[in-house]
Amino acid sequence: MKKSFSRKASFFVCLLLLLSLFVSLVPPLAYAEEAGTQSDAEGNAPVAGISNVMGEYLEPNEESVEDPDAGKLELVMEGESRAAIVVTTTATELEKQAAQELQSYLKRISGTELSIVTNASAVTGTKIFVGSAAPDPDLDQIRQGGTDPDSFRLSVSGESIQLVGLSGRGVLFAAYELLEQIGIRWFAPGEIGTEIPSMQTIRVKEQNTIQHPGMTTRVVGGMEYLFAQTKMDFVDKFEGTPWLQHNRGNNTIRLSQHGLLCKITVKERPDLFVQVNGKPTSQFDVTKPEVLTCVVNEALKYLEQNPNAKYINMGPNDGDDFGTSDWDAVDYDPLMGSNSITDRYVKFFNMVLEQIEPQYPDVGIAFLAYVRYMRAPVREIPNPKLLPVIAPISVERIHSMENDMSWERTYLKGLISDWKKLGVDVSFYTYMYNLADPGMPFSMINRTVEEIKHFRKEGMNQLVFEALPSWAYQGPSLYLMSKLNWNPELDVQETLTDYFSKYYGPAAEPMWNHFRKLEDTFIHADHYTGAVFDFSKILTAEVMAALEDTLVEAEGKAPANSGYAERIRMVRVAFDFGKAFTNMRNAYLKFDFVKAKQYYDEAKALLTVASFHSPVIIHPFAGGYLDLFWKYQIEQAYERVTKGNKIIAELPDEWLAMFIPGGNGEKLGLWKPGVGTQSWMKLKTYSDTWSNQGLRYYKGEVWYRTAVNVADKYKDKPIKLWFGDIDEKPRVWVNGKEIQPKSKGIAMVMPWEYDVTSVIKFGQPNDIVVSINNQYLDELGTGGIVGPAILWTTASEPDGEPGTSIDKSILTANVTSIPAGAEFKVNYGLSDVSRAVYAQDINFDYDPNVMELVSARPLIEGVAIVETVKEPAGKLRLIVASQGPEYAVTGNAQVIEVTFRAKNILQTASGVISITSVSLGDAQGNEFQTALSSVTVEVTAGSTGGNHPDINQDGKVSxxxxxxxxxxxxxxxxxxxxxxxxxxxxxxxxxxxxxxxxxxxxxxxx
Known part of the structure; x- marks a missing residue:
C-alpha cells in the first residue's frame, strides 16, 4: 500500500465504491405484496417508532392432525419407492437440474432413490412430471395472476405431480417448493446450512399451488462467489450461488452501473473531461455536446444488441472529482458537506432519452443515485423513464429507516418521497452488512423487515441488495431477506421460528435469545459513527456478558459433534472475534500496546478460521478491514514499546480545539506558543468521535492544542511524536516550530510520525499544536485526531544498581480460545528491563490434560535456547543465553515462542500456562528474579475432522x-x-x- 497518494475523494469512500462496483454486477429486486407483521419485544422502552420483531421465543406449532380423507400422494413408503420422476428426451438444462435435485434430496431424506424416466407409461405409482413432460401444464392458470417468468404451478392430483413454470427457472422453483413442503431448508450454503429431515415415508398433499414472485427481480450482489482483499483459496468459492438459487433468487438483471458508455479516453480528448485546478479528472463533462453524441451512439448500439432491454445502465465514474458546472443547481448536501450535482446529471440523462426515444420509446435509464448525486434535483424535471437507484453509502448503517432515533436513516424516506414527487419510479440499493466492519457481532433482522415493508408501502418493486455474507451473524437476516424477496406477505415470526427451531434444534431458544439481545441492543443504540468506532459503546461489557451466557447455554444444549453444534460453533468463532477485536481496541486506547498486539493476533487467527470454513463465518473481504484499518496502528504501536523502545509521554485524550470552517488559521497565528486559550473548546480525540460530540457533519479546519512535560533524563535520547490515527492530513508545530513528517500517514489507515528531538524542552511544558483540514468523507462522523498519540524514544541501556529487580515477565497467547487438536502459540517476554540481560532460566507449568508441548524457539536474533527440559509432562524448563553483548535483552522484549497443541478433549475446558520462576543474569554475573505471570487458554471440545469417538455421548470412550x-x-x-x-x-x-x-x-x- 502506498503511504501517500493524490485523491479527489477519500481513500475509504473510493474503496467502498470500488467494492460496490464489484458486487453490483448483479442488481435489483421488486415485490407486490404486503410485508410481515411485527411483534414488540417485551421489556423494550416505549419509544415511538422502535420495536423488535423478535418477541419471546415460541415453540413451533405442532403439525395439525391429518384428515384421513385428505388426498395424499405417496412418493416413498417405508423405504420403498412409490414414484418416478418423468422428463422429456429434450428436457432443458434447468428441467434436468430440477429432476436431479428432486432425486438427490428425496434419497437423502429417505435413503430411497426414485428413478428418472422419459417413458411415463412405464411408471407404476406416482408420476412426477417435470416441465415440458407435464401432460396438462395449463400455463394460463399461472398467467391469470401475472406473467413473471419465474412464476410456477405445483399441481398434485390423482396419481401425478406436475411441476410447471413460465420459464425454466419457474420449473426449478416449483421443484424447490415441493422439497420445502417435504421439509428441506436451505438456511445457509453447503451441507452445514442445509436442513434435511429423515423419514422413511414421504407423502405430498393434493394441491394446485400457484406462486408469483413478490419482487420481480431478486438480485443479491456479492452472493454468487467469494472474494477477498488479498489472494486466497476458499473451501467453496461459489457456495453462495446454489443457496441463492434454492431460495429463488434471480441474479440475471442489472440496474445501474458506473460509467457513461462512451469509450473516449482522457488521454485522447482531455477537453471532454471535467477540469479541476487546470487538470482533467476521470469524469466526462456532460455539458459538452460531443459527450452527449458519444453516449447516445453507444446507447443505440447497446439497444440494437439488446432489443428487449427495459433500461440502459449508466452513471458517473467512481470518485468525487466533479468540479462545478453551470448545470448544477444550488442545493447543499448535508451528508457530503458540498453542493449536490444531481441536476447536472438529470439534465444530461433527459437529453440522452430524448435522442433515443424515436427508436426506443419505452427504454429508460437506471443510474446509481449516491454520494453527491443522491438527492432529488431541485431545478430539472426528470424524464419519467429515469430510474434513480438510491445507494446510501454515506448514511449510517445500523438502524432501520423506520427507527425514529436515527434522523439520518429516516432522512432516506424523505429522499424517496422527493424523487417520487417528480414522477419517477424509485429503486433502492440496500447494503446488507455494516460497511468497513471487519466482522463484529451485528444482525439486520429488524432493518431488513422494516425497510422491505416500507419499500412495499411506497410501491417500490425494483430493488438491489449488496451482501458480504458472513453466515454466523448475518445468516438469519440473509435468509429472511431472500424469503421476503419472494413473498413480502410471509409471517415473519413464523419464518424466524422455523429458522431457529430447525437450524439450531434443541438450542433454538437460547440462540433466539442471543440474536434477540443483539437486535435489541442495536435498534436502541443512540450511536451513529460509521464502521465500528461506536461498537464498544454499543456492545458493552454487560451486553457481551449476556450474549456469552446465551451462547454458552446453546452450546450446552446442542449434542456434541452434531450439525447443530457446528452451526453454534460458527457463531462462537464470530463472537470470539468480536471479543478479541473489542479487547484490541480497548487496550490500544489505553496505551497498552503489547496487549493490543496480542488481541490483534488473536483476531487474525480467528479470521483465518472464519474464512477457511464453508459457509464462511466472516466474509474474507470484510475480515480484510482488520488489516486495512488497524494493522499499521497496532503493529507500529507495539514496535514503539518493545525491544527497549519506550513511551516518554502519553498525549491526552482531551485537547483544546478551535474550528475554522473556511481555514487559514495559520494566518491567525493559532500555532504560536502562549496564545490565549480561554475561548478554545475542549474536544476528545480517541475516546469519542466527532459524531458523538455534535460535529458529525463538520467539514473544514480544526486546530488542536495541548502541552506535555518531558523529563530531563531524556535529554540525550531521540524523541519522536507518533499519531496512530488522523482524519485527514495534519500539520504539526512543537514549541512554535513546524515539524515536517518523518513518516506520512493515510487518513484512517496509516499513522503519522515526526522527529521532534531538536525542538523539545526538558523539565517544562512543550506546546504541541496540530492543524487538520477535514475536507472529505473518510468515514461517517469522524474527523481530526481519532487515535492515541505518544512521545517515545528508542532503545538504550540505562545504568542501574546491581540487584535491582526486573518489573515482570509476560506471557501472551495468540488466541484465547482454540479448537481441540489445533496448535497455538504462547510468547514469553520481559517488561521494563532495567539493565542488559545475558542469561535466563525460565520454568513453565502447563495443564497436560488440556494441552501438550510441541516446540520452543527464540524470537530474538542472537539469543539461543541452550538447554530444554520437557519432563515430566506439564513442566518445561528453558535455559536461554545471549550470544554476545550486542544481543543482550533490554527494555521490553518478546524472547521465546512456545508452541502447544490442544488435546482432543470430550468437554470444553480451560488450561493455564504459567511461569513459576525466572532467574536472570547481567554482565557482572548478578542474578535477580522477575515478577511472575500466566495466561489461560480455552480448548473447545471436538475433533478437527470426522467425528468424536464418544459416539453414544456418555462422556467416555468405551x-x-x-x-x-x-x-x-x-x-x-x-x-x-x-x-x-x-x-x-x-x-x-x-x-x-x-x-x-x-x-x-x-x-x-x-
Whole structure:
C-alpha cells in the first residue's frame, strides 16, 4: 500500500465504491405484496417508532392432525419407492437440474432413490412430471395472476405431480417448493446450512399451488462467489450461488452501473473531461455536446444488441472529482458537506432519452443515485423513464429507516418521497452488512423487515441488495431477506421460528435469545459513527456478558459433534472475534500496546478460521478491514514499546480545539506558543468521535492544542511524536516550530510520525499544536485526531544498581480460545528491563490434560535456547543465553515462542500456562528474579475432522462406542441410512472401516 497518494475523494469512500462496483454486477429486486407483521419485544422502552420483531421465543406449532380423507400422494413408503420422476428426451438444462435435485434430496431424506424416466407409461405409482413432460401444464392458470417468468404451478392430483413454470427457472422453483413442503431448508450454503429431515415415508398433499414472485427481480450482489482483499483459496468459492438459487433468487438483471458508455479516453480528448485546478479528472463533462453524441451512439448500439432491454445502465465514474458546472443547481448536501450535482446529471440523462426515444420509446435509464448525486434535483424535471437507484453509502448503517432515533436513516424516506414527487419510479440499493466492519457481532433482522415493508408501502418493486455474507451473524437476516424477496406477505415470526427451531434444534431458544439481545441492543443504540468506532459503546461489557451466557447455554444444549453444534460453533468463532477485536481496541486506547498486539493476533487467527470454513463465518473481504484499518496502528504501536523502545509521554485524550470552517488559521497565528486559550473548546480525540460530540457533519479546519512535560533524563535520547490515527492530513508545530513528517500517514489507515528531538524542552511544558483540514468523507462522523498519540524514544541501556529487580515477565497467547487438536502459540517476554540481560532460566507449568508441548524457539536474533527440559509432562524448563553483548535483552522484549497443541478433549475446558520462576543474569554475573505471570487458554471440545469417538455421548470412550462402529462396518456415504450411521466414520473419510475401529480402540486404552 502506498503511504501517500493524490485523491479527489477519500481513500475509504473510493474503496467502498470500488467494492460496490464489484458486487453490483448483479442488481435489483421488486415485490407486490404486503410485508410481515411485527411483534414488540417485551421489556423494550416505549419509544415511538422502535420495536423488535423478535418477541419471546415460541415453540413451533405442532403439525395439525391429518384428515384421513385428505388426498395424499405417496412418493416413498417405508423405504420403498412409490414414484418416478418423468422428463422429456429434450428436457432443458434447468428441467434436468430440477429432476436431479428432486432425486438427490428425496434419497437423502429417505435413503430411497426414485428413478428418472422419459417413458411415463412405464411408471407404476406416482408420476412426477417435470416441465415440458407435464401432460396438462395449463400455463394460463399461472398467467391469470401475472406473467413473471419465474412464476410456477405445483399441481398434485390423482396419481401425478406436475411441476410447471413460465420459464425454466419457474420449473426449478416449483421443484424447490415441493422439497420445502417435504421439509428441506436451505438456511445457509453447503451441507452445514442445509436442513434435511429423515423419514422413511414421504407423502405430498393434493394441491394446485400457484406462486408469483413478490419482487420481480431478486438480485443479491456479492452472493454468487467469494472474494477477498488479498489472494486466497476458499473451501467453496461459489457456495453462495446454489443457496441463492434454492431460495429463488434471480441474479440475471442489472440496474445501474458506473460509467457513461462512451469509450473516449482522457488521454485522447482531455477537453471532454471535467477540469479541476487546470487538470482533467476521470469524469466526462456532460455539458459538452460531443459527450452527449458519444453516449447516445453507444446507447443505440447497446439497444440494437439488446432489443428487449427495459433500461440502459449508466452513471458517473467512481470518485468525487466533479468540479462545478453551470448545470448544477444550488442545493447543499448535508451528508457530503458540498453542493449536490444531481441536476447536472438529470439534465444530461433527459437529453440522452430524448435522442433515443424515436427508436426506443419505452427504454429508460437506471443510474446509481449516491454520494453527491443522491438527492432529488431541485431545478430539472426528470424524464419519467429515469430510474434513480438510491445507494446510501454515506448514511449510517445500523438502524432501520423506520427507527425514529436515527434522523439520518429516516432522512432516506424523505429522499424517496422527493424523487417520487417528480414522477419517477424509485429503486433502492440496500447494503446488507455494516460497511468497513471487519466482522463484529451485528444482525439486520429488524432493518431488513422494516425497510422491505416500507419499500412495499411506497410501491417500490425494483430493488438491489449488496451482501458480504458472513453466515454466523448475518445468516438469519440473509435468509429472511431472500424469503421476503419472494413473498413480502410471509409471517415473519413464523419464518424466524422455523429458522431457529430447525437450524439450531434443541438450542433454538437460547440462540433466539442471543440474536434477540443483539437486535435489541442495536435498534436502541443512540450511536451513529460509521464502521465500528461506536461498537464498544454499543456492545458493552454487560451486553457481551449476556450474549456469552446465551451462547454458552446453546452450546450446552446442542449434542456434541452434531450439525447443530457446528452451526453454534460458527457463531462462537464470530463472537470470539468480536471479543478479541473489542479487547484490541480497548487496550490500544489505553496505551497498552503489547496487549493490543496480542488481541490483534488473536483476531487474525480467528479470521483465518472464519474464512477457511464453508459457509464462511466472516466474509474474507470484510475480515480484510482488520488489516486495512488497524494493522499499521497496532503493529507500529507495539514496535514503539518493545525491544527497549519506550513511551516518554502519553498525549491526552482531551485537547483544546478551535474550528475554522473556511481555514487559514495559520494566518491567525493559532500555532504560536502562549496564545490565549480561554475561548478554545475542549474536544476528545480517541475516546469519542466527532459524531458523538455534535460535529458529525463538520467539514473544514480544526486546530488542536495541548502541552506535555518531558523529563530531563531524556535529554540525550531521540524523541519522536507518533499519531496512530488522523482524519485527514495534519500539520504539526512543537514549541512554535513546524515539524515536517518523518513518516506520512493515510487518513484512517496509516499513522503519522515526526522527529521532534531538536525542538523539545526538558523539565517544562512543550506546546504541541496540530492543524487538520477535514475536507472529505473518510468515514461517517469522524474527523481530526481519532487515535492515541505518544512521545517515545528508542532503545538504550540505562545504568542501574546491581540487584535491582526486573518489573515482570509476560506471557501472551495468540488466541484465547482454540479448537481441540489445533496448535497455538504462547510468547514469553520481559517488561521494563532495567539493565542488559545475558542469561535466563525460565520454568513453565502447563495443564497436560488440556494441552501438550510441541516446540520452543527464540524470537530474538542472537539469543539461543541452550538447554530444554520437557519432563515430566506439564513442566518445561528453558535455559536461554545471549550470544554476545550486542544481543543482550533490554527494555521490553518478546524472547521465546512456545508452541502447544490442544488435546482432543470430550468437554470444553480451560488450561493455564504459567511461569513459576525466572532467574536472570547481567554482565557482572548478578542474578535477580522477575515478577511472575500466566495466561489461560480455552480448548473447545471436538475433533478437527470426522467425528468424536464418544459416539453414544456418555462422556467416555468405551466398548459401547466400538460396538456401534463394528455394527456398521463396511458402510459408506452411498449407503441408504448414511445420515443415521455416519457418526461412526471417525476419521471423516466417507466410509466406516478398520481405521475407524482402530481410532476408537486407541481411545479406549489411553
Amino acid at each position: 466398548i459401547g462406542d466400538l460396538s456401534f462402529v463394528a455394527a456398521h462396518y463396511g458402510k459408506d456415504s452411498s449407503s441408504p441410512n448414511w445420515e443415521q450411521v455416519k457418526k461412526a466414520d471417525i476419521n471423516g473419510d466417507g466410509k466406516i472401516d478398520i481405521l475407524d475401529l482402530a481410532a476408537v480402540a486407541k481411545k479406549i486404552v489411553e
